[in-house]
Amino acid sequence: MTARVITITSGKGGVGKTTTTANVGVALALLGKRVVCLDGDIGLRNLDVVLGLENRIVYDLVDVIEGRCKLRQAMIKDKRLSELYLLPASQKRDKSAVRPDDLKKLCEDLRPDHDYILIDSAAGIEEGFRTAIAPADEVVIVTNPEVSAVRDADRVVGLVEAAEKGPARLIVNRLKPGLVQRGDMLDTSDVLDILAIDLIGIVPEDETVLISTNRGNPAAFDEKSRAGLAFRNIARRITGEDVPFQTFREETGLFGRFSRLLRRDGRTA
Amino acid sequence: MNLFNRLRGATQPSSRETAKRRLQLVLVHDRSQISPGLIEIIKDEIIAVISKHVDIDRDGVQVQFTQADRESRLVADIPLLDGRKNRR
Numbered sequence: 224m225t226a227r228v229i230t231i232t233s234g235k236g237g238v239g240k241t242t243t244t245a246n247v248g249v250a251l252a253l254l255g256k257r258v259v260c261l262d263g264d265i266g267l268r269n270l271d272v273v274l275g276l277e278n279r280i281v282y283d284l285v286d287v288i289e290g291r292c293k294l295r296q297a298m299i300k301d302k303r304l305s306e307l308y309l310l311p312a313s314q315k316r317d318k319s320a321v322r323p324d325d326l327k328k329l330c331e332d333l334r335p336d337h338d339y340i341l342i343d344s345a346a347g348i349e350e351g352f353r354t355a356i357a358p359a360d361e362v363v364i365v366t367n368p369e370v371s372a373v374r375d376a377d378r379v380v381g382l383v384e385a386a387e388k389g390p391a392r393l394i395v396n397r398l399k400p401g402l403v404q405r406g407d408m409l410d411t412s413d414v415l416d417i418l419a420i421d422l423i424g425i426v427p428e429d430e431t432v433l434i435s436t437n438r439g440n441p442a443a444f445d446e447k448s449r450a451g452l453a454f455r456n457i458a459r460r461i462t463g464e465d466v467p468f469q470t471f472r473e474e475t476g477l478f479g480r481f482s483r484l485l486r487r488d489g490r491t492a
Numbered sequence: 493m494n495l496f497n498r499l500r501g502a503t504q505p506s507s508r509e510t511a512k513r514r515l516q517l518v519l520v521h522d523r524s525q526i527s528p529g530l531i532e533i534i535k536d537e538i539i540a541v542i543s544k545h546v547d548i549d550r551d552g553v554q555v556q557f558t559q560a561d562r563e564s565r566l567v568a569d570i571p572l573l574d575g576r577k578n579r580r
Binding site (some may be wrong): 369370373374377378381394403405406408409410413416417 | 506507508509511512514515516518519522523
C-alpha cells in the first residue's frame with residue numbers, strides 16, 4: 224500500500240487551506256489512517272501552529288532537501304494521534320528553496336510508509352503553487368462563497384487541468400447558512416454551477432474553528448463542533464466512503480433552538 | 493428572488509443573485525482571456541468584412557460569449573437589412 228498525495232490549494236489566500244489541511248489530516252488519522260501533513264508554504268510556516276506542534280520543530284523540509292538531516296528527523300509525530308505526522312516548512316527561506324522535483328522525490332520517499340500525504344499549498348498561482356501540485360495524485364480546491372475567492376478558484380481549476388492533475392474537487396469553506404437563506408450569500412449550488420467541478424465538502428462558518436486554532440487543537444477532534452463534523456465527513460469521502468452532504472439551516476427562535484437540541488445526537492448528516 | 497424578499501417587498505435582486513450573475517460574466521472573460529474591449533474590436537472588424545459583401549444592420553450586430561460548464565463560445569448575431577426596402 225502506497226500513500227495518496229493530496230494537495231490542498233485555493234488561489235486566493237485566507238480561505239482556509241491550512242485549517243482544512245490540519246483538520247482533514249486529523250480526521251483521517253482519527254479513522255486510523257497513517258497521515259503526513261506537509262507544509263508547502265515555504266517562508267510562511269503555519270501548519271505547525273494550527274496543529275499545535277510548533278514547539279517541537281528542530282528540522283524542516285528545506286533541511287531534508289538540502290541534506291542537513293534525514294527525512295525521519297524532520298517529521299514531527301503528533302502527541303494525540305500516533306499515526307499523524309507534520310513535515311514543517313522552513314520559515315527563513317523562500318519558495319525557490321523547494322523545486323517541484325524536490326517535493327516529488329520527498330513524497331516518493333514518504334509513500335511506502337503512509338496512507339495519505341496532505342500538502343498545504345502556498346496561496347497564489349506562482350512557484351509555490353506549482354511546486355505543491357507537482358507530486359499530487361489529487362488536488363482539492365478550497366474556496367469561500369464570495370466573488371473574489373470563487374473567481375480565483377476558477378483560475379486554479381483551469382491551471383490544475385492544464386497541469387494534468389485534474390479534475391480537482393471542491394471544498395466550500397465558511398458558509399453562513401443564515402446569510403444564504405436571507406439571499407445575501409452564494410450557496411454551494413451557486414458555486415458548483417459556476418465552477419462545474421465535484422464537491423467533496425461544505426464547512427459552515429463556526430467559531431469553534433477559531434477557538435480550537437487558538438489552542439492548537441484542531442476542531443476535527445471536537446465531537447460537538449459543526450465544522451469539525453464537516454471535516455470528518457470530508458476525510459470519510461477521501462477514503463472513498465459515500466457520505467451524504469449536510470444541509471445547513473440557521474435555526475432561530477424557540478422552535479429552532481429546540482429542534483436543534485433534539486438533533487444534537489443525530490450524526491447522520 | 494426568494495419568498496422572504498418578496499414579502500419584504502424588495503424589488504431588486506438579492507445580493508446572492510447579483511454575485512452569481514457578476515461572477516458568471518467575469519469568468520467568461522477570464523476563461524477565454526478575451527476582454528470586453530477586444531470583443532468590441534472583433535465586432536467592428538466583423539461588421540467591416542461582412543458589409544463589404546452584404547448590407548447589414550450595423551447597430552443590430554451583437555457579439556457575445558455563451559457558456560456551458562467549462563466551454564465558452566463566441567456567438568455573432570448579424571441582422572441583414574431587408575433587401576427589398578434597400579434596393580436602390
